[in-house]
Amino acid sequence: DAKTTQPPSMDCAEGRAANLPCNHSTISGNEYVYWYRQIHSQGPQYIIHGLKNNETNEMASLIITEDRKSSTLILPHATLRDTAVYYCIVRGGTSYGKLTFGQGTILTVHP
Amino acid sequence: AAGVIQSPRHLIKEKRETATLKCYPIPRHDTVYWYQQGPGQDPQFLISFYEKMQSDKGSIPDRFSAQQFSDYHSELNMSSLELGDSALYFCASSFGLADYNEQFFGPGTRLTVL
Numbered sequence: 001d002a003k004t005t006q007p008p009s010m011d012c013a014e015g016r017a018a019n020l021p022c023n024h025s026t027i028s029g030n031e032y033v034y035w036y037r038q039i040h041s042q043g044p045q046y047i048i049h050g051l052k053n054n055e056t057n058e059m060a061s062l063i064i065t066e067d068r069k070s071s072t073l074i075l076p077h078a079t080l081r082d083t084a085v086y087y088c089i090v091r092g093g094t095s096y097g098k099l100t101f102g103q104g105t106i107l108t109v110h111p
Numbered sequence: 112a113a114g115v116i117q118s119p120r121h122l123i124k125e126k127r128e129t130a131t132l133k134c135y136p137i138p139r140h141d142t143v144y145w146y147q148q149g150p151g152q153d154p155q156f157l158i159s160f161y162e163k164m165q166s167d168k169g170s171i172p173d174r175f176s177a178q179q180f181s182d183y184h185s186e187l188n189m190s191s192l193e194l195g196d197s198a199l200y201f202c203a204s205s206f207g208l209a210d211y212n213e214q215f216f217g218p219g220t221r222l223t224v225l
Binding site for chain 1: 142146205217219
């Protein structure tokens with residue numbers, strides 16, 4: 001599976017957009033970009049995923065560059081409850097569906 | 112909406128004892144994954160099952176075994192427990208192995224080995 005690189009930590013003011021970057025320069029054509037978050041030892045929570053096109057759901061938007069080597073997760077109006085570790089995961093190829101978690105980004109939302 | 116159910120939520124065992132963790136997937140999900148998260152670490156894949164057959168295996172100790180039953184629930188059996196087995200154990204489920212199908216996690220079982 002392709003390796004991902006994320007900043008170890010980021011801060012965001014409550015009510016502002018949080019933009020979390022992820023590099024996945026070795027991604028293959030059939031691999032998906034997934035985002036999960038984990039709030040203090042709870043089970044990882046699925047946020048969004050995409051292959052090539054930008055995606056949006058009720059939680060977030062996912063912007064994937066045209067060359068697919070990087071992506072950005074956007075939380076449009078961050079709240080204190082969005083404080084969590086955010087994982088960008090490339091899934092596909094010979095993964096048989098499993099998720100390979102990297103270090104993730106600790107997002108802290110400030111009042 | 113129904114979510115993944117794990118039991119027990121907390122478990123305390125002594126060294127060399129055995130433990131059984133259970134996972135009940137979301138209804139109609141036929142694929143189950145197990146992950147282990149040690150203190151201060153990221154979740155690590157252990158093993159997965161699709162339609163009651165093992166589909167993939169990660170860094171799972173030989174002391175651990177797992178299976179998926181006809182109703183798609185899964186059990187992770189851990190024997191000869193060691194202090195280092197203390198961790199959060201998460202189960203996740205999905206519909207099939209396809210990478211475009213989301214995987215949903217349960218709340219986890221916190222295992223403490225004394």
